[in-house]
Amino acid sequence: MRSQELRKKAPELDPLRLGTGWKAKDLAKPQIIIESAFGDSHPGSVHLLELSEKVREGISQEGGFGARYFCTDICDGEAQGHDGMNYSLPSRDIMADMIEIHACATPFDGAVYIASCDKSMPAHLMAAGRINIPCVVLPGGVMNAGPGLLTLEQIGAYSAMYERGEISSEEFTRYQANACPSCGSCSFMGTASTMQIMAEALGLALPGTALMPAAEEELRNAAIQAGRQAVRLARMGLSPSSIVTAESFENAVMVHAAISGSTNSLLHLPAIAHEFGISLDADSFDRLHRGAHYLLNIRPAGKWPAQFFSYAGGVPAIMEEIRSMLHLDVMTVTGKTLGENLEELKRNGFYNERLKRLDAYGLKKEDIIRPFYHSFGTNGSVAVLKGNLAPDGSVVKHTVVPKEMFSAILTARPFDCEEDALNAVLTHKIQPGDAVIIRYEGPKGSGMPEMFYTTEAIASDPLLSSSVALLTDGRFSGASKGPAVGHISPEAAEGGPIALVEEDDLIELDIPRRLLRIVGVNGKRLPEDKIEQILQQRKARWKPRKNPYEKGVLKQFARLAVSPMQGGYMD
Numbered sequence: 233m234r235s236q237e238l239r240k241k242a243p244e245l246d247p248l249r250l251g252t253g254w255k256a257k258d259l260a261k262p263q264i265i266i267e268s269a270f271g272d273s274h275p276g277s278v279h280l281l282e283l284s285e286k287v288r289e290g291i292s293q294e295g296g297f298g299a300r301y302f303c304t305d306i307c308d309g310e311a312q313g314h315d316g317m318n319y320s321l322p323s324r325d326i327m328a329d330m331i332e333i334h335a336c337a338t339p340f341d342g343a344v345y346i347a348s349c350d351k352s353m354p355a356h357l358m359a360a361g362r363i364n365i366p367c368v369v370l371p372g373g374v375m376n377a378g379p380g381l382l383t384l385e386q387i388g389a390y391s392a393m394y395e396r397g398e399i400s401s402e403e404f405t406r407y408q409a410n411a412c413p414s415c416g417s418c419s420f421m422g423t424a425s426t427m428q429i430m431a432e433a434l435g436l437a438l439p440g441t442a443l444m445p446a447a448e449e450e451l452r453n454a455a456i457q458a459g460r461q462a463v464r465l466a467r468m469g470l471s472p473s474s475i476v477t478a479e480s481f482e483n484a485v486m487v488h489a490a491i492s493g494s495t496n497s498l499l500h501l502p503a504i505a506h507e508f509g510i511s512l513d514a515d516s517f518d519r520l521h522r523g524a525h526y527l528l529n530i531r532p533a534g535k536w537p538a539q540f541f542s543y544a545g546g547v548p549a550i551m552e553e554i555r556s557m558l559h560l561d562v563m564t565v566t567g568k569t570l571g572e573n574l575e576e577l578k579r580n581g582f583y584n585e586r587l588k589r590l591d592a593y594g595l596k597k598e599d600i601i602r603p604f605y606h607s608f609g610t611n612g613s614v615a616v617l618k619g620n621l622a623p624d625g626s627v628v629k630h631t632v633v634p635k636e637m638f639s640a641i642l643t644a645r646p647f648d649c650e651e652d653a654l655n656a657v658l659t660h661k662i663q664p665g666d667a668v669i670i671r672y673e674g675p676k677g678s679g680m681p682e683m684f685y686t687t688e689a690i691a692s693d694p695l696l697s698s699s700v701a702l703l704t705d706g707r708f709s710g711a712s713k714g715p716a717v718g719h720i721s722p723e724a725a726e727g728g729p730i731a732l733v734e735e736d737d738l739i740e741l742d743i744p745r746r747l748l749r750i751v752g753v754n755g756k757r758l759p760e761d762k763i764e765q766i767l768q769q770r771k772a773r774w775k776p777r778k779n780p781y782e783k784g785v786l787k788q789f790a791r792l793a794v795s796p797m798q799g800g801y802m803d
Contacts, residue, residue, distance in 0.1 A: 239339070242339075263299065264343060265342075267335065268300070276349035276415070277305060279446055282452070287459035291462060296459075298459060305347070308682060320682070322786060323351050324351040331359035343368075350427070353430075357427075358503055365466075366466045368459075376537075378411055378412070379410050385531060385532055390404055420532055421491060421531060421532065421710065422532075423710035425530075426494040436565055439573045439582075481505055485517055490525060490553070491528040492631045498517055499707065506799060521614055527601055528541070541601075542589075545583050553602075554604060620763065621720065628743060629716075637698060640741050644738070653669075654685050664696060669702075670702065671733075673706030702714070703739070705720045732774060737754075738750065
């Protein structure tokens with residue numbers, strides 16, 4: 233093994249490890265790095281030290297030795313409402329870099345990557361592809377819902393209601409105090425939950441381990457099994473590049489369609505594919521989502537909190553329903569194909585044990601995961617829109633868009649930052665039929681923060697929720713609802729057409745036809761060639777804005793980040 237070869241080349245290695253607490257007998261064992269996002273940063277990472285210890289236990293049972301390494305993440309929720317959100321997307325790439333440094337600067341034969349949340353999950357998956365040593369990804373699980381099945385994504389709406397005077401301070405405080413009752417990722421189908429599912433859908437996590445309730449013993453048992461399997465894979469020499477293929481990513485996109493996954497997956501999956509040397513573009517997402525069956529009744533698009541996903545059978549149950557649309561011959565970290573895994577789960581009673589949990593709520597599997605031929609829809613959950621406003625594309629989660637907004641002509645209300653747009657919404661300066669445009673919030677503009685508060689303010693206002701769209705070169709929370717179109721590319725900081733929009737321009741949003749374009753000026757429709765001429769004139773007058781960040785990570789990210797529609801990674 234690699235670790236044993238490098239012991240011969242580096243005579244200091246053994247004494248340094250002995251000084252760290254290793255025993256002499258440990259030095260010759262398969263050496264497994266346990267890389268986790270543990271930290272006191274938020275509920276999704278605070279429990280990962282315990283899981284690391286369980287993984288270490290499993291590694292030991294299988295005759296290996298586990299070494300714990302940590303690179304914690306930030307929480308998008310705690311970064312909301314201030315400039316901390318600008319660090320969110322860059323943190324993904326910096327975490328992947330740090331994990332690479334940990335795993336490559338010291339010899340290891342295998343790895344277990346443990347993460348739960350929005351940026352740590354894709355960071356660990358990116359690192360898995362880049363480092364390419366045998367590994368298992370262990371999703372860190374999901375928190376329980378609070379009283380009355382309260383979940384965190386509802387707090388944004390309650391906050392907007394409080395700002396408008398619709399609920400009292402006491403009511404709002406009560407919701408805040410009960411929205412996060414345990415550790416784990418947030419209990420809705422946001423980016424954290426989506427990316428845990430993507431890890432399993434790609435074949436890098438053990439079957440059924442995505443979105444287990446984080447506070448329950450079942451996840452600790454899964455951690456032990458992940459540790460054992462990592463040692464087996466190290467002995468087999470089965471690396472991630474031997475498991476993950478273009479077909480694996482197609483499977484992941486089909487699962488994404490079935491669960492109505494976060495639009496941030498269009499940033500993360502292409503970035504992960506890039507590390508595996510595989511091309512996955514936004515057009516592939518759109519192609520695969522067309523005709524895909526959307527089955528999952530989990531918030532924000534559905535009714536129930538995310539812990540119920542695991543109770544209903546999790547990723548394997550989804551895959552059984554969409555089996556006809558999957559590549560069943562792809563390899564997985566079990567050392568078996570996806571098809572073999574699914575057959576084994578049916579034989580070993582996996583589903584019976586899970587479904588017992590739903591009985592306590594008086595629910596059946598079909599209440600959470602609909603059968604294939606009784607789907608919520610047959611056109612997936614996201615669409616890629618293009619046009620003269622988004623020549624390189626943009627993304628919308630159409631499963632949370634009111635039907636009356638699938639096709640609309642809207643009046644542009646452009647803002648150069650989210651704070652100004654949010655204020656305009658809350659002070660009723662935005663009216664039905666408007667398109668709130670937030671620009672200079674892409675990767676090169678400000679790090680590509682979420683526009684969560686503005687989407688929540690619109691979605692929670694009955695006057696605006698079905699009549700106003702939000703268009704941005706930034707991105708959205710996985711919890712966002714309504715006609716929110718993000719990732720508009722090229723972004724404003726690069727002089728994309730979104731930088732050229734002026735007050736009272738007419739914007740056409742047409743989801744069925746996949747269109748997002750400027751069709752008029754000063755409230756009057758104009759021919760396409762005239763619009764193009766006006767945009768050229770505006771571009772000639774446009775001047776780049778100075779990047780507000782003159783040092784550090786955000787300066788680096790602005791210089792190196794690729795387009796949102798390519799994955800927003802640092803190239």
